[in-house]
Amino acid sequence: MSARPRVVLVGPPGSGKSTVAHALAGRWHLAQRDTDTDVEAVAGKPVADIFLEDGEPRFRELEHEAVRVALVEHDGVLALGGGAVLHAATQDALAEYRAGGGVVVFLDVSLKHAAPRVGFNQSRPLLLGNPRARWQALMTERRPVYERVASVVVSTDGITPAQVAERIEHALADQREDGSGADR
Template sequence: MVITFIGYRGCGKSTVAALLSARLGWACVDADDAIESRAGCSISEIFAERGEPVFRELERTVIAELLGRERLVLAAGGGAILAKATRAGMRSAGPVVWLQAPVEDLSRRISGDGSTALRRPQLTDAGVTAEIESVLTAREPLYRDAATIVIDTAGRTVEDVAAAVYDALPDEVTKDQ
């Protein structure tokens, strides 16, 4: 079984996934890290040198491989849900947790994280907040389609969010510890 975290960049997927995996005693993988390791360069470099279609194909391949593992908590990239087969694979592998956050929180977190600009490309020519609003509008139906659990992160610590996710997991996951 794989528990997959989805949501927009900056919503806390990687941090909450690590906290949940520690509580469950499961492995944790950040899909973006796995993609960069496989490619030998940053996601921004993949976009710039090879283009988004090449990145998305690599993302689909890496995530499909990770979804075949057992007892794994996976933090998927924000756009991983763009591929219908990936969304279906996530649901087949186990619970899919959509972490939602207000646009203002996402903008503040992304703008305040210096590594984000180095590792991940801008997706539009708009400013950070306008890009978030635009991309979220397009992706929200896809997040909704993939998710089996939805957690609102507004006003919560990452520890509170991880606890809420744990409480929302099916009994077969939490009893298996």
């Protein structure tokens, strides 16, 4: 690959992917990129409108393409949308990225800590109805995938984005030293 992200962040809604990406990018003097923003730019509308007007399958296609492109073009900190890892081709792309030395960080979070961050509002189309129950169901479904694609797991519960960034830096240093690097 000509360029590749320094780190890729994955996790559920409310785990802090975008804010942690911003914190890491600032610490490392790198650009930050969010695939949800890329999808919105391509579609010309917000994610919630894509779900409503075009459906989730179309959103997932656009999302996979955004991840594929970013893994090749972006050399900073990359945050993926919460459901991006569900697409089999995205899982393969992340495995290839990891095989080439890339690091995927699963930002783990409990419902208690995700709820105030997400706010369970209308801009989260997959959380409509009973948002807490939907979030928990999504997390039950996605956790095994997040864990499988990740090389590092960092909990964001009860700490600031700057503290999460620091934990990621420590995990990356540990990984370089002994090959494990997981904060499990």
